[in-house]
Amino acid sequence: xxxxxxxxxxxxxxxxxxxxxxxxxHPTINELIGAGAAAMVVIGAGVVALLLTVTHRWRWLWSEWxxxxxxxxxxxxxxxxxxxxxxxxxxxxxxxxxxxxTAINAPGIVAPEHFAELFSTHGSIMIFFMAMPFLTGxxxxxxxxxxxxxxxxxxxxxxxxxxxxxxGAALMMISLVIGRFSTGGWSGxxxxxxxxxxxxxxxxxxxxxxxxxxxxxxxxxxNIAVTIYKMRCPGMHLMRMQMFCWTSLCTAILxxxxxxxxxxxxxxxxxDRYLGFHFFTNAAGGNMMNYANLFWMFGHPEVxxxxxxxxxxxxxxxxxxxxxxxxxxxxxxxxxxxxxxLSFTVxxxxxxxxxxxxxxxxxxxIATMAIGVPTGVKIYNWIWTMFRGEVRFATxxxxxxxxxxxxxxxxxxxxxxxxxxxxxxxxxxxxxxxHFHNMLIPGTLYGLIAAYTFWFPKAFGFRLNETWGRIACGxxxxxxxxxxxxxxxxxxxxxxxxxQAIDEAxxxxxxxxxxxxxxxxxxxxxxxxxxxxVSVRDRHAxxxxxxxxxxGRGLEWSVSAPPPEYNFAHLPHVEQRxxxxxxxxxxxxxxxxxxxxxxxxxRNSAVAPxxxxxxxxxxxxxxxxxxxxxxxxLVAIIATVIARSFxxxxxxxxxxxxxxxxxxxxxxxxxxxxxxPRERELTPANQGLAExxx
Amino acid sequence: MxxxxxxxxxxxxxxxxxxxxxxxxGIVDHAGPVAAAQWHLYLIVAxxxxxxxxxxxxLVPLMAWHYRLSNKGDxxxxxxxxxxxxxxxxxxxxxxxxxxxAFLLWNTxxxxxxxxPLASAEPPLEVQAVALDWKWLFIYPGEGVAxxxxxxIPVGRPVHxxxxxxxxxxxxxxxQLAGQVYAMGGMRTQLYIAASxxxxxxxxxxxxxxxxxxxxxxxxxxxxxxxxxxxxxxVRASTPMLDGTALARLTRRSVETRPLxxxxxxxxxxxxVMSVTRTKEGQ
Numbered sequence: 001x002x003x004x005x006x007x008x009x010x011x012x013x014x015x016x017x018x019x020x021x022x023x024x025x026h027p028t029i030n031e032l033i034g035a036g037a038a039a040m041v042v043i044g045a046g047v048v049a050l051l052l053t054v055t056h057r058w059r060w061l062w063s064e065w066x067x068x069x070x071x072x073x074x075x076x077x078x079x080x081x082x083x084x085x086x087x088x089x090x091x092x093x094x095x096x097x098x099x100x101x102t103a104i105n106a107p108g109i110v111a112p113e114h115f116a117e118l119f120s121t122h123g124s125i126m127i128f129f130m131a132m133p134f135l136t137g138x139x140x141x142x143x144x145x146x147x148x149x150x151x152x153x154x155x156x157x158x159x160x161x162x163x164x165x166x167x168g169a170a171l172m173m174i175s176l177v178i179g180r181f182s183t184g185g186w187s188g189x190x191x192x193x194x195x196x197x198x199x200x201x202x203x204x205x206x207x208x209x210x211x212x213x214x215x216x217x218x219x220x221x222x223n224i225a226v227t228i229y230k231m232r233c234p235g236m237h238l239m240r241m242q243m244f245c246w247t248s249l250c251t252a253i254l255x256x257x258x259x260x261x262x263x264x265x266x267x268x269x270x271x272d273r274y275l276g277f278h279f280f281t282n283a284a285g286g287n288m289m290n291y292a293n294l295f296w297m298f299g300h301p302e303v304x305x306x307x308x309x310x311x312x313x314x315x316x317x318x319x320x321x322x323x324x325x326x327x328x329x330x331x332x333x334x335x336x337x338x339x340x341x342l343s344f345t346v347x348x349x350x351x352x353x354x355x356x357x358x359x360x361x362x363x364x365x366i367a368t369m370a371i372g373v374p375t376g377v378k379i380y381n382w383i384w385t386m387f388r389g390e391v392r393f394a395t396x397x398x399x400x401x402x403x404x405x406x407x408x409x410x411x412x413x414x415x416x417x418x419x420x421x422x423x424x425x426x427x428x429x430x431x432x433x434x435h436f437h438n439m440l441i442p443g444t445l446y447g448l449i450a451a452y453t454f455w456f457p458k459a460f461g462f463r464l465n466e467t468w469g470r471i472a473c474g475x476x477x478x479x480x481x482x483x484x485x486x487x488x489x490x491x492x493x494x495x496x497x498x499x500q501a502i503d504e505a506x507x508x509x510x511x512x513x514x515x516x517x518x519x520x521x522x523x524x525x526x527x528x529x530x531x532x533x534v535s536v537r538d539r540h541a542x543x544x545x546x547x548x549x550x551x552g553r554g555l556e557w558s559v560s561a562p563p564p565e566y567n568f569a570h571l572p573h574v575e576q577r578x579x580x581x582x583x584x585x586x587x588x589x590x591x592x593x594x595x596x597x598x599x600x601x602x603r604n605s606a607v608a609p610x611x612x613x614x615x616x617x618x619x620x621x622x623x624x625x626x627x628x629x630x631x632x633x634l635v636a637i638i639a640t641v642i643a644r645s646f647x648x649x650x651x652x653x654x655x656x657x658x659x660x661x662x663x664x665x666x667x668x669x670x671x672x673x674x675x676x677p678r679e680r681e682l683t684p685a686n687q688g689l690a691e692x693x694x
Numbered sequence: 695m696x697x698x699x700x701x702x703x704x705x706x707x708x709x710x711x712x713x714x715x716x717x718x719x720g721i722v723d724h725a726g727p728v729a730a731a732q733w734h735l736y737l738i739v740a741x742x743x744x745x746x747x748x749x750x751x752x753l754v755p756l757m758a759w760h761y762r763l764s765n766k767g768d769x770x771x772x773x774x775x776x777x778x779x780x781x782x783x784x785x786x787x788x789x790x791x792x793x794x795x796a797f798l799l800w801n802t803x804x805x806x807x808x809x810x811p812l813a814s815a816e817p818p819l820e821v822q823a824v825a826l827d828w829k830w831l832f833i834y835p836g837e838g839v840a841x842x843x844x845x846x847i848p849v850g851r852p853v854h855x856x857x858x859x860x861x862x863x864x865x866x867x868x869x870q871l872a873g874q875v876y877a878m879g880g881m882r883t884q885l886y887i888a889a890s891x892x893x894x895x896x897x898x899x900x901x902x903x904x905x906x907x908x909x910x911x912x913x914x915x916x917x918x919x920x921x922x923x924x925x926x927x928x929v930r931a932s933t934p935m936l937d938g939t940a941l942a943r944l945t946r947r948s949v950e951t952r953p954l955x956x957x958x959x960x961x962x963x964x965x966x967v968m969s970v971t972r973t974k975e976g977q
Contacts (some may be wrong), residue, residue, distance in 0.1 A: 081876040112905035185902060191879060192862040192903055282879035282971050286864060289878070305706050322761070324777035331784070351864060352874050353865060355883035358807040366796045373788045379750055382783040386757040393762070401758055408750045414745045419739060419799055421732050421806035424873020428865055428900035453737040494869035496900040501908045531860035649700075678763060 011625035014199070017179045019205025030111040032601055033095070038177040065246075066609050067242060069155035071140050072564055074162050076459060077310055078137025079452070081169055082130050085472070089125040090525050092118045097483070098516035101511045103501040116183030117161045117202070121172060122188025124206060128213035129169040131306040132442070132446045136161070139248045139309060145556035145563060146242045146529040148233025148572040153226040156644075161219040168212035170616045171623075175205040179623070182206035183497065188269065190280035190288045195273045198612040201623050204273065204564045208264045208619035214262045214298075217305075221255025225246055235574040239333070242554040242578075243319075243326060246333050247312030248338040257344070258301035265294040274622075279297050289354060295346035304343040306440065308336060310447025311378055311484040314400045317450055317610060318382045320550050321397035322389030323678065328381045329577065335374035335381075342371040352420045352426050361420040368418035372411055374643025379404055393552070395469035399450035402477045403442040410438030410540045413488065431491025441480050449476070457549045457688070460540040461561045466682045467530030475524030486510035544688030545666070546673045551679065551690035553578035559588060560666040561688055564683075566654060569663045584692045589672045598661040600651045607644045611637050719896055720869045726888045727812060728872035730799075735802050739795070745967065746791060769938040806901045808875050808885045812818065815894060822856045822964040823913075825864035825877040827898065827947040828906030834958055842944065844953035845914045848922040849892055855885040860945055860967050861903070868897040868914050876901065879930050880972035889916030906949040913953065929955045936960065 004012050015021050023035035052058050063275065065073055086550075095110065096118050102108045102244060110118065144152055152158050175181040183201035184193040189208070193203040228249045232241070243251075268289070271277040278286035293568065319326040328334070346354075348364040382404060413435040417423050449472070457463045490510050495502070535542070547561040555572055558580040570593035576582060582587040618633025620626075675691035701838060710967035717723065724730045761768060804810070823845075824831040833840045847853050857866060857877035872887040889895070897912030917925070934940060936956035960966075 011802050020909040056839055079951050095739070112908065116902065116905070116907075183902075183904070189863065189901075197862055197904075209834075235821040253848045283973050319900075323763070323770075324772045327775050328781065329775060331781055351876070353879075353883075355809075355811050358804045358810075362800045362803040366792075369792045369795055369799070373785070373792055376750075376788045383750070383753045383757050384777075384780055384784075385775075386761055386771050388774060389761050390770055391761050392759075401754060404754045408747045412740075412747050414720075415743055415746070415795070416736065416739055419735065421741065421873065422736055424806075424808065424875070425867075425869060426727070427874060428867070434977060462788055464778065489716060494867065494896055494898065495717075496867070496898055496907075498902040499908045503911065504716070504719060506719060582811075629860050 002236055009626070009628075011262050011621070011627070013178070013624050013626075017201075019177070028111075029109050030114055030452070031112060034114065036583065041173050041176050055156045059607055063604060067159075067604040067606050069084070069151075069605060069608075070161050070471075071144050071152045071155065072565075072567075074158050075137040075139075075141030077162055078133040078140060078165065081166055082134035082137060082448075084132070086127040087170055087394075088527060089122045089130055091523055092122040092125075094518045094522050096122065097511075097544075100502060101515035104505060104508050104511065106501075107502060108501060110500070111622075112500045113180075113183055116498065117181045119498050120182045120185050120202075120206065121175070121366055124210060125169075125172055126307070126440075127186060127302065128210055131356055131444050132213065132217055133169075135164050135251070135306060135309040135444070136165070136217070138225055138313070138448065138451045138455070139251070140220075142455065142556060143227060143245055143248050144561070145567055146245050146554045147231060147236050147456075148555050148568060148574065149227065149230060149231035150567050150599065151231075151416065151572070151602065152223050154223045155607055156607060156650075157219050157223050159605065159608035160214045160611055161223065163608045164212045164216035164219070164615060167612045167616030167619065168209045168216065170210040171205060171212070171619050174620060175202075175209075179205065188266075188297065190268055190269060190272070190291050191282050191286070191296075193269065193273075194281050196281065198356075203298045206269050206621040207273070207647060208359075210616060211263060211266045211270075212344060212619060214259045214283075215544060217255050218259040218263070221252040221259065224252035225256060227250070228546070229494075231420065233568075233571050235573065239330075240255060240574060240577050240579075242312075243315035243329065243332055244309070244312030244554075247308040247334055251308045254301045254305045254308070254340055258298045258305065260298075261294045262302075264299035265291055265298070266671065268294075272449045285567050287310060292351050292354065293347070296350040298473070299350060300347040301343045303436075303439070304339055305445075307443045308339065309393070310403075310451075311336065313447045313451045314382060314403060315385075316554070317396040317454055318385050320388045320454075320552055321392045321394055321400075323392070324385060324389035324580070325553065326376075326381070327384035327387070332378060332381050334376045338374040339371060342367065342374070346371060349418060349423070352423045355525065358420070363412070365418045365420050365423075369415055372415060372418075375411065380410060383530065390678065395464075395466060395479055396450040396454040397471065398473045399446040399453075399476075402473065403446045403450075406442040406477070406480065410442065413438060419497075426438065426491050428497055429486040429491035429499050430495045433497045434487035434491060437480075437484045437487075441484070442475075446476065449473075454550070455556075456535075457542075457544045458561045458563070460539075460554060461545055462535065463542040463544060463549060465531050465534045465538065470528055472524050472527035472531060475520050475527055477519050479520030479522075479524055482519065483514050483521055486514045486517075490514075541684045542685075544686060546670045546688030547666075549676075549686050549688050549689050550683075551581075551584075551678065551692065553581040555580055558583070560669075564659075564662050564666075566601055566659070569593060569599075569659050571605065584690065585673060590667060592663065594664070596656040598656045599654045599659060603650055603652045605644075605647075605650070607640055610640045614640065652669075704720055707859070724870055725893055726871040726890050728806065728831060728887060728915065729870055730890070731802075731806055732873065735806070740838065741971055742791065742890075745919055746788070747928040748963045761785075776827045779936045782951065806873075808873060810886065811854070812886050812888050813851075814818060814888070815917055818854040820854050820856070821845065822838065823966065825859035825861065825866070825903075825965050826944055827861045828895070828899070828910040828949050829905055829944065830866065830899070830910070831860075831910050832876055832942060834926075835959070835964070836958070837926055838931075839926060839933075840956040840959045842954040842956075843910075843912050844927050844955070845897060845912055846922060847887075847889060847916050848919045849889050849916045850917075852886055852888045856964065857883045857885060858968050858971070860965065861947075863901055863951065864899045864900040864903055864910075866897065866912075868895055869911070870895040871914065874900060882968060889914075892916050892918060904947065906947070909949040918967055930957045933957045936963070936976075 019034040019038045023031040099108045179201040268279040278284040280291045345367045548557040614636035621629035673687040673689040676686045677691045696925045745807045822833040859877040860878045895914040897914045899910040935958040
C-alpha cells in the first residue's frame with residue numbers, strides 16, 4: 001500500500017491502489033492483466049451508460065426496472081447480475097488454469113498474490129454473486145406463478161434483497177479498479193485474514209461484499225418462505241405444489257437458518273480487524289477454530305441452498321420432457337426435507353483435519369454419508385419418471401441427463417471424502433476442488449442454465465435458439481470433464497489447491513488437459529451469449545405468446561408469455577397437483593373468467609435502490625477507512641427506512657377494464673394459435689399452445 | 695452426453711503424454727503403513743461405490759433412449775407415478791449400504807486416527823513441527839537438533855509429530871506416508887507417520903498462507919538407521935546453533951532457498967513458540 005493521498009477525505013487511498021498506475025510504473029504481464037481487468041470494468045460500465053444515454057433509456061430503466069417491485073422483474077434482474085458475475089468468475093477461472101499450465105517450473109503469467117486474489121474472487125463470486133442471485137432470481141420469478149399468487153409476501157423487502165446483492169457484487173467489481181481483493185480464499189479463514197497478517201484492504205472488501213450478500217440472502221429466504229406459507233391460491237395445499245416450490249421452500253428455510261452464522265462470522269472478523277477485538281486472533285484468547293465452525297455451519301447448508309432449487313428444476317424438466325407425471329412426489333418431498341435437516345448435521349466434515357477426536361470425526365462422517373441416501377433417491381425418482389414416458393431431448397433435458405450422469409460421480413468422491421482417513425490424504429488438494437466443482441457445476445450451474453432455457457420463453461415470450469443451446473450444453477459438459485477429472489488425479493498425487501506455481505513436471509499432462517477444459521467451458525459461456533443474440537434476432541419467428549411451449553404442468557404455463565404484471569387476471573382455484581396439465585386434458589383451460597376485477601399491485605419505490613446504493617457506499621467507505629462517508633451511508637439507509645414508514649400510498653390499482661383488455665388480447669391469440677405436437681415443439685410451429693389428446 | 699463419451703478426450707489427451715507418472719507422487723505409491731492402510735481403505739470404498747453408481751450410470755442413458763418420443767412401440771403411462779416395490783428398491787438398498795459403510799467408517803477412523811500411536815517394537819521418534827511463513831521447522835527434542843524444510847527419519851521407526859504454528863494456520867501433508875493435520879497457533883496437534891522403505895518423499899503445506907505458499911515444500915528423507923545416525927552426527931558437528939538470530943531469521947516471512955539444519959536447539963523451544971504465539975500478535 002502506498003502513502004495516502006488525502007487521509008482526511010479519502011481515508012487510506014493512495015495512487016498505487018489504482019492498477020493503472022501500477023501497470024504504468026511496472027508494465028509486467030501481471031500488472032497489465034490487473035489493469036486490463038480494471039479497464040474492462042470501467043469500459044463496460046461506460047459503454048452501458050453511453051448506450052442508455054444515446055437511446056434515452058435512463059428513465060425507462062429507472063421506472064420500468066430499477067424501482068419495480070414486480071417479482072418477475074426482480075427475478076430477471078437477479079439473473080442479469082448472476083450472468084455478469086459468471087462471466088467475470090469464469091474468466092478468472094481461465095486465468096488460473098492458464099497460470100498453472102504455464103507455471104510448471106516457470107513463473108507463469110500472474111504473480112503469487114494476484115493468483116490468490118483470483119481464487120478468492122472466483123470462489124466468492126461463484127457462490128455469493130453467481131449461484132445465489134441466479135437461484136434467488138429463478139425462485140423469485142417462478143414461485144408466485146407456480147402457487148397462483150400475484151406477488152411475493154414482501155415486495156419491497158424483495159427489492160431490497162436484490163439491491164443488497166447488487167451492492168455486494170458492485171463492491172467485488174470496484175475491488176478490481178481500486179485496491180486489491182482478499183487473498184484469503186472464499187472462506188476467508190483467520191488468522192490469515194486478521195489485521196496482523198493482512199493489513200490491506202483485501203479482506204475488508206471480502207468482509208463487506210459477503211456481509212451484504214448474506215444479509216440479502218437472509219431477507220430473500222424470509223420472503224420466499226412466507227410467500228409459500230401464506231400466498232398460495234385457493235386449493236393449493238402444500239402437497240399439491242410443484243416440486244420446485246418444495247425445493248424453494250427448503251432452500252428458503254436453509255437461508256433463514258444458515259445465512260446468519262455467516263453474517264455473524266464476518267461481523268466478528270470485522271470487529272477483530274476494525275476495533276481490535278480478539279475473536280479469531282492467535283493472541284489474547286482468540287481462536288480461529290470458532291470461525292471454522294461458524295463459517296461451515298453456514299457453508300454446508302449453503303451447498304444445499306444452491307443445489308436444492310436445481311433439484312426442483314430437474315424435477316420439472318424431467319417430468320415435462322418425459323411427458324409424464326413426476327415419479328414418487330411424496331418420496332421426493334420427504335427426501336428434500338430430509339436433505340434440508342441433515343444439511344445442518346455435517347458441517348464438521350470441512351475440517352476433519354483440525355485434530356478433534358476420531359469419534360467426533362466418525363459421527364460427522366456417517367452423517368455425511370447419510371445425506372447421500374435422500375440424494376440418491378432423488379436420482380432414481382427422475383429415472384423412474386422417464387420410465388414409460390416419451391422423452392424429448394430438448395436442451396433443458398440434455399442438461400438434466402448430463403447432470404444425473406455427472407453428479408453421481410461427484411457423489412462417489414463425496415463418500416470418499418466423508419471417510420476421515422481418506423479425507424486426511426486429499427483434503428486441501430485439487431481432489432477436493434474437483435469434488436465440489438463436480439457437485440456444483442452439474443448440480444447447480446447446469447440446473448440454473450436448464451431453468452434459464454426452460455422458462456426463458458415464459459419470461460420473454462419467445463424460445464431460445466435450440467442449436468446454440470445444444471452447443472453450449474455440449475461445451476459445459478465436455479469442458480467440465482476435461483477441466484475437473486484431471487484435478488482428481490492431481491489431488492491424489494498431492495497437488496495442493498491454490499498453488500500458483502508447479503514444481504513437479506509429472507503434473508504437466510493433467511494440467512494441460514484441465515486448461516483445455518477451462519477453454520471449452522469459456523466457449524460454453526460464449527455459446528450462451530451467441531444463443532441469446534441469435535434468439536433475440538429471430539424472436540418474431542419463435543414467439544410463444546400463448547404461453548405453453550412445452551406442454552407444461554404447473555400454473556406458470558397457464559398464463560401468457562410473458563405473463564401480465566398481475567400474473568393471473570383471475571386467481572386460480574386448483575383441485576389437484578399439476579392443475580394446468582389436467583385442465584388441458586379434461587377442462588377448458590383458456591375459458592375467460594366470468595368477470596374481471598380491478599387488481600391492486602405494489603407501486604414502484606425508490607427505497608430499495610437508495611438503500612442498495614447507500615450500503616455499497618458505506619461498504620466501500622469502510623474498506624478504505626473513509627469514516628465520514630461510511631457514516632453518511634449508514635445514516636442514509638436509516639433515514640430511508642424511517643421515511644418509507646411514512647409512505648402510506650404503496651399500491652396502485654389496475655382497472656378491471658385494462659385487465660379485461662389484456663386478457664382478451666391473449667385469449668384471442670390463444671384462439672388463433674395452432675396447437676403444436678411434441679414432435680414439432682422445437683420449430684417455429686410452436687406458438688405456445690400444446691396439442692393434447694383428451 | 696454420457697461420461698464415457700465425454701471422458702474420451704481426457705484419455706486420448708493424456709495417454710500419449712504418460713500421465714500416470716503424477717500418481718507416483720501420491721498415496722497410490724504409498725511408502726508407509728499409514729498410507730498403505732489408507733490406500734487399502736480407498737480400494738474397499740471404491741469397490742462398494744461401483745455398486746452405488748453403476749445402476750445410475752446404466753439406467754439413465756437406457757431409460758432416456760429407450761423411452762424416447764420417436765420410439766412409439768413402448769408403453770406410455772403418463773399418469774403413473776408411484777410404486778411401493780420401487781420405493782423400497784430406491785430407499786432400502788442405499789440405507790443398507792450406508793449402514794454397512796458406517797461400520798467401516800467408524801472402525802477405520804479410530805484405527806487410522808492421526809493421534810493413535812503406531813504399533814512398533816521401537817519407541818517413536820519425537821519430532822516437533824513448527825509452521826512458519828513459508829517454511830517448516832522440525833525440532834528433534836531428544837536429539838537436540840533441528841532442520842528446516844527437510845525431515846530426516848529412520849525407516850521402520852514410527853515418528854510422532856507434534857505440530858504448532860508460529861503464524862497463521864497451516865497443514866502438513868506427506869501424501870506417500872500419511873494424511874494431514876492442521877498446525878494452529880498456540881495449539882498442539884499430533885500426527886504419527888512412518889516410512890517402510892527408503893526414499894525422498896514430498897511434504898507440503900496445503901493451507902494457503904500467503905505469497906510464498908507454493909514454495910513451502912519439505913523433502914522427507916527416509917533412510918536406514920545407520921545413515922540417520924550419521925546425519926545426526928553431521929548436523930551436531932557442523933551446523934550453526936539455533937540461537938536468537940537464527941530464530942529471528944526463520945520467523946521472517948520468507949522462503950528458504952535450500953534446507954537448513956541447526957545444532958543445539960534451546961530447550962522447550964516448541965512450547966515457547968506456542969506461548970509466544972498465544973500472547974503476541976502477528977509475526
